[in-house]
Amino acid sequence: xxxxxxxxxTKQYKEKIAVDHISVSFVNGVYGLxxxxxxxxxxxxxxxxxLLPPGEGEIVCSGIPIRNMGREYxxxxxxxxxxxxxxxxxxxxxxxxxxxxxxxxPKELARERCRxxxxxxxxxGEERQKIKxxxxxxxxxxxxxxxxxxxxxxxxxxxxxSGLDPRERIRFRNIISSLGKNRIVILxxxxxxxxxxxxxxxxxxxxxxxIGSGTPEELVKRMNGCVWECLIPGDKVGDYTEKYPVSNxxxxxxxVRLRMLSVDKPCANAVPAEPGLEDVYLYFTExxxxxxxxxxxxxx
Amino acid sequence: MGNDKIKLPELSVDPIKKKExxxxxxxxxxxxxxxxxxxxLEILKSQLAYISRGYWIGQGAFAGVGILVFLLLGNLSxxxxxxxFYASVLAASIGIVTVMELGRSQSCQMGELEESCYFNLGxxxxxxxxxxxxxxxxxxxxxxxxxxxxxxxxxLALCLYILVPFVLSHGCYLxxxxxxxxxxxxxxxxxxxxxMGLAAMIPGAFPGVYRQIYLPVWGGVFLIGVVLLALELHxxxxxxxxxxxxxxxx
Numbered sequence: 001x002x003x004x005x006x007x008x009x010t011k012q013y014k015e016k017i018a019v020d021h022i023s024v025s026f027v028n029g030v031y032g033l034x035x036x037x038x039x040x041x042x043x044x045x046x047x048x049x050x051l052l053p054p055g056e057g058e059i060v061c062s063g064i065p066i067r068n069m070g071r072e073y074x075x076x077x078x079x080x081x082x083x084x085x086x087x088x089x090x091x092x093x094x095x096x097x098x099x100x101x102x103x104x105x106p107k108e109l110a111r112e113r114c115r116x117x118x119x120x121x122x123x124x125g126e127e128r129q130k131i132k133x134x135x136x137x138x139x140x141x142x143x144x145x146x147x148x149x150x151x152x153x154x155x156x157x158x159x160x161x162s163g164l165d166p167r168e169r170i171r172f173r174n175i176i177s178s179l180g181k182n183r184i185v186i187l188x189x190x191x192x193x194x195x196x197x198x199x200x201x202x203x204x205x206x207x208x209x210x211i212g213s214g215t216p217e218e219l220v221k222r223m224n225g226c227v228w229e230c231l232i233p234g235d236k237v238g239d240y241t242e243k244y245p246v247s248n249x250x251x252x253x254x255x256v257r258l259r260m261l262s263v264d265k266p267c268a269n270a271v272p273a274e275p276g277l278e279d280v281y282l283y284f285t286e287x288x289x290x291x292x293x294x295x296x297x298x299x300x
Numbered sequence: 301m302g303n304d305k306i307k308l309p310e311l312s313v314d315p316i317k318k319k320e321x322x323x324x325x326x327x328x329x330x331x332x333x334x335x336x337x338x339x340x341l342e343i344l345k346s347q348l349a350y351i352s353r354g355y356w357i358g359q360g361a362f363a364g365v366g367i368l369v370f371l372l373l374g375n376l377s378x379x380x381x382x383x384x385f386y387a388s389v390l391a392a393s394i395g396i397v398t399v400m401e402l403g404r405s406q407s408c409q410m411g412e413l414e415e416s417c418y419f420n421l422g423x424x425x426x427x428x429x430x431x432x433x434x435x436x437x438x439x440x441x442x443x444x445x446x447x448x449x450x451x452x453x454x455x456l457a458l459c460l461y462i463l464v465p466f467v468l469s470h471g472c473y474l475x476x477x478x479x480x481x482x483x484x485x486x487x488x489x490x491x492x493x494x495x496m497g498l499a500a501m502i503p504g505a506f507p508g509v510y511r512q513i514y515l516p517v518w519g520g521v522f523l524i525g526v527v528l529l530a531l532e533l534h535x536x537x538x539x540x541x542x543x544x545x546x547x548x549x550x
Contacts, residue, residue: 049416053542067542071418075335079416085409089352101346102417102424106336146413 002076002153003027004048004184008057011043011208018043020208021057026154030180032195033188035205036285041188042082044205045158048186049079061154075104078152080143082159082188086131092118092142093127096149103150110149117145120175122168136163144172148179155179157187161194173198196277204284211284216277223275223283228262230270231255240266245286247279261286343419347427352404358397359432363439366390370446383450384461387443388500392465394439396493398432399473400486406477407486415540422540429533440466460518461510465500467525472496474532 004026011019019040033041046052048059050066050073059066066073086095093114100110118124121141131139140163147155157176161169177198179185189195195202196216204212204219212219227247232240237256240246244266248259259273260266261283338346369386402425405411415421444458453461469492476488503510503518510518 051412051415071420074416074420075418077416079413081412081416083409084413087352087404087408087410094350098350099413099417101350102414102419104336104338104418106338109336150418 001028002062002184004154005060006048006057007060009044009047009054009059010056011040011047011052012055017208019047019054022208022210023057024203024210024213026184026186028180028182028184029200030176030185030187030195030198032199032202033186033205034190034192034195034202034281035188036190039205040208041205042158043208045156045186045188048154049077049156050074075150076153078147078150078155080147080157080160082162084143086139086142088132089130091128091130092123092134095131095142096146099146100149105150113149113151114145117148120148121145122171137165137168140164141168141172144175153183155183155185157185159189160187161189161191169194192276192278192281202277204281206284212280219280220275220277223261223279225272226261226263226283227259227273227275227279228266228270229257229259229273230267231257232267245282247282343423344427344431347424348431351428351431352401355397355401358400359435362390362394362397366439366443370443370450383447384453384503385501387447387462388465388503389497390443391440391462392469392496392500393493394436395432395466395470395473396489398429398436399470399477399489401428401432403477403486403489420540422537425540426537436466456515457510460515460522461503464518464522464525465496467522467529469493469496469500471525471529471532474529474536478536 006022006024006026009019009022010017022044033044035041043052047054050059053067061069061073061076087098090098096114096117097110100113105113114127118127121144123138123141123145126134126138131142134142140160144157144160147157160176161172164172173194176185176187180198180200187195187199199216201213202216202219203210214222231252232255234251234254234256237249237258240258240260241249244260244262246258246260248257250257259279261279262270369390370383405414405421405424411421414424440462444455444462447453447458447462448455451458472492473489476492
């Protein structure tokens with residue numbers, strides 16, 4: 001079984017530390033890299049793909065530094081960048097066959113894989129269409145297909161559901177979930193729902209650091225007692241949103257139902273709520289953390 | 301005769317152990333990853349199929365223009381200046397087709413994806429450069445061969461006259477291709493091609509002077525151009541070998 005180990009990986013651009021001494025090990029399974037924009041997710045994934053040399057630290061694949069493995073590491077890799085393009089004159093079939101040739105797949109195998117993957121991502125019948133006629137979601141699905149061409153042992157997906165509608169997101173989750181059994185899948189996102197149901201482990205990233213990790217259940221459990229729901233008058237909403245992180249706000253008749261994070265009961269009619277992964281994410285991405293800081297910090 | 305043969309004792313095989321051993325071999329084989337390592341010829345053949353139509357049209361156009369110009373000029377009087385003018389403009393601008401093909405990886409945001417593949421961007425560009433270089437050298441060889449019959453310059457003088465704009469223009473195009481915000485854009489390349497073409501006309505305007513000083517001056521410029529181009533290519537492929545940050549990222 002392959003093991004990918006990151007040992008104090010750091011990347012600094014002038015005065016900004018994009019990735020700050022990250023150490024983590026990956027084995028077979030689905031890992032969700034969750035963090036807001038600018039947290040350093042893409043930089044970290046590019047280093048894992050050997051597209052960016054780390055400033056410090058080492059990435060090791062089954063005991064061998066990936067910078068020494070060269071193309072043999074790239075043979076194990078499937079990568080979907082956050083932004084990727086296509087040659088406008090290419091059809092979906094030609095695009096996949098082209099990338100299959102770059103991934104050193106023999107022609108017959110490449111044809112078979114292209115057919116299978118187009119069916120898997122729901123683009124069967126569209127193979128002769130030019131990619132420039134595709135919708136954003138179709139292009140993204142094609143991107144997922146190309147990442148799987150060489151049956152990679154390490155699959156890196158950077159914001160893979162960007163541009164997908166809810167139905168497509170569900171399809172994508174089902175595909176990824178089935179793939180995680182026999183390979184390392186690392187997918188980065190700032191959308192909690194993308195990883196909440198399929199990740200075996202979630203890594204929370206903020207300002208270049210991994211600030212929390214665990215299974216979704218473990219992370220959620222640590223927020224027990226910190227999530228509250230209450231009904232308040234509409235004119236008081238501003239007071240609460242200033243003081244507490246609010247994960248949901250809904251108008252109910254003449255009042256507003258707030259869902260917020262707090263160590264102590266925030267108001268008389270507040271009731272404890274079942275925490276979710278969104279609450280965990282909100283907690284970590286909040287810049288100013290008020291009264292809930294102590295308990296939650298200790299828990300995490 | 302048959303009695304001279306040495307009879308070996310029969311070895312008894314434990315069927316259970318045999319089955320276990322075969323099973324272990326089968327398991328180990330199943331875990332092995334079969335890899336396909338295509339030869340360079342196979343790689344070249346497969347990539348030829350994916351080079352853009354625009355590239356072939358461009359190359360064909362340059363070859364066609366070269367042939368056409370020489371056929372038309374063949375009817376004129378034997379003067380050095382028009383041949384050298386047009387030949388040097390051709391040599392200075394022919395590289396633009398190659399560079400625009402290379403730039404498609406950036407302009408179409410395919411560079412990062414290609415860089416992550418088994419055959420990465422550096423190797424892909426290497427194949428395209430070798431292919432283009434061969435085609436361009438073949439075209440220019442034809443031009444030099446044609447010029448040698450139409451002019452009274454020696455072969456060395458003609459080679460230097462043609463190769464200097466060829467080498468310098470390639471250096472210029474590659475520099476523009478990977479420089480800052482111009483990455484992948486076509487207009488700097490086209491502008492450079494026009495300027496390089498105009499600059500290449502200069503020696504042709506003074507054929508007498510060129511005849512006297514071509515070896516030390518144009519020879520020196522050629523060597524400097526080759527060294528600079530080699531350094532540029534070395535720097536480019538070195539950057540690509542460590543991921544190609546800034547070159548291929550979307």
